[in-house]
């Protein structure tokens with residue numbers, strides 16, 4: 096049972112670097128929470144504060160209403176999987192997994208039972224006598240998981256545990272980690288910079304940038320209703336396209352987005368939110384997949400341009416699209432054959448447009 | 462036609478030739494020549510009679526009492542110095558691995574003994590231990606540990622340890638650096654993992670630090686053992702093997718036999734014995750400590 100709460104938490108390193116700023120976050124018991132963000136944004140710092148490996152500079156860190164700012168790691172009942180796995184190189188797999196229990200003076204037969212049990216589940220039972228140097232990356236990863244599992248902690252922390260694996264293994268391990276979470280019934284806090292990992296694993300995602308939380312929400316929230324351009328750009332492949340333009344409001348339930356000869360009619364719901372934005376400079380976001388090449392939407396939803404590049408990616412293709420000197424990328428079906436320089440018309444899914452303030456980058460509609 | 466050596470190999474050989482010639486002259490030839498000498502009875506006091514005696518120089522050694530004394534002295538000296546070096550260097554390396562103000566200055570100061578030549582180091586300690594003007598006497602007297610100046614090196618019981626002390630002082634810096642390198646190479650997340658696993662400071666030292674230092678430790682033990690059992694300068698300058706035979710170590714024994722008794726044949730034989738022992742010891746170290754790192 097563990098609920099973790101950050102109250103106005105700050106982290107300043109000894110050299111003065113302000114790595115985490117005014118963090119407020121409530122992590123529910125048994126939740127799978129993913130910290131997502133680019134390199135250096137403070138994800139590991141946040142995780143290390145939960146583990147007790149880094150001190151909290153200011154604010155309060157609570158485990159179930161108990162202040163743990165000054166509690167050492169081994170008294171927090173947390174287990175951690177490191178990006179580098181951090182296996183003890185001179186110990187056998189068995190001893191690596193057993194170490195945490197040995198340090199806690201668990202009875203021998205209990206240790207043995209738990210180690211073999213975990214090894215069984217992770218399919219590394221035949222490797223127990225090996226040393227880490229004699230294992231493949233994927234096997235080391237499993238040992239690191241096993242080491243955390245046998246502790247049966249109330250919080251399970253993982254710092255980019257899959258980033259050293261090859262693409263195929265990463266995807267299969269993702270599924271296993273999800274199963275592990277279901278089986279263990281504990282709180283998971285998982286750090287990654289990989290959006291796909293975050294979207295598949297998380298109950299909730301926390302997007303961070305330069306030590307500041309940008310948005311907290313379900314994968315759906317984060318992807319469909321990004322609160323600012325940073326979050327919108329961070330998720331999606333290829334990344335979301337931006338077009339700067341102006342809002343023209345006709346009445347309280349109709350509005351258009353205009354840029355040159357492009358005019359997109361906004362949905363009624365969107366228009367209502369923008370009712371007092373007539374003439375406002377905004378940044379429109381269109382996700383790469385939110386277009387339809389048949390242009391059946393008719394006027395008010397069509398965007399035209401010249402094909403700049405065609406990138407087939409197996410299942411479909413990315414179309415690079417020149418629009419007033421800017422390169423937009425759209426994802427279209429693979430049977431469509433476009434040649435460089437062709438004029439194309441794509442119809443935009445008007446229900447899925449994102450409108451941001453041009454200066455602050457904050458959303459105007461969600 | 463295919464040549465055994467291409468152009469590159471041949472020009473490389475050409476460039477290396479001068480160095481090789483010098484090495485042959487100053488290293489390989491003396492080594493082989495002394496092996497050759499060790500099979501003759503050569504005394505410079507009888508330069509015209511140098512009979513070939515097969516292994517007599519070697520077998521005679523083992524019936525010579527003073528030789529066995531010198532072996533015992535060498536063992537004492539080496540065991541004492543090498544263990545002291547290992548322990549002190551470990552402690553200093555652990556200290557210097559911490560983050561604290563003045564660490565850089567301390568590391569620089571630490572290197573001073575390393576930079577001093579062996580002979581200069583010996584002369585320095587000769588003055589420190591001096592019975593009339595020595596710093597050791599001065600300090601201990603002023604601090605009331607002794608009530609009269611002592612003839613430190615004249616004490617049969619203490620001599621070998623005092624010499625070992627001077628040797629340790631000179632050797633600790635290098636040993637420390639070797640250990641510090643292996644300390645620095647330990648990834649910090651191993652310590653973090655151990656902390657989360659609930660290991661105390663001491664347990665982290667035992668389970669993470671020590672095993673990782675094994676290769677560095679092995680290097681220190683081998684190198685310092687080799688240095689200790691062959692060490693000569695301090696014995697030559699501080700005590701000349703005395704008082705009595707209290708510091709009559711193997712290297713000093715060889716020196717006396719060769720250059721005082723002018724018995725080159727048996728001196729060469731002893732040198733070979735010393736070289737073989739050194740080799741055997743290093744080999745044992747590598748085998749025992751090097752097993753699975």
Ligand SMILES: Nc1ncnc2c1ncn2[C@@H]1O[C@H](COP(=O)(O)OP(=O)(O)OP(=O)(O)O)[C@@H](O)[C@H]1O
Nearest residue numbers: 108110112114133134135136137138139140141288
């Ligand atoms: N011990 C430290 N002292 C000073 N600054 C640090 C320290 N550790 C990390 N930082 C800085 O704090 C910031 C956040 O670091 P953190 O390790 O949390 O990033 P991250 O989000 O985990 O990035 P990555 O994806 O690269 O692991 C970085 O800019 C980093 O340079």
Ligand SMILES: [Mg+2]
Nearest residue numbers: 138139140254
């Ligand atoms: Mg990190």
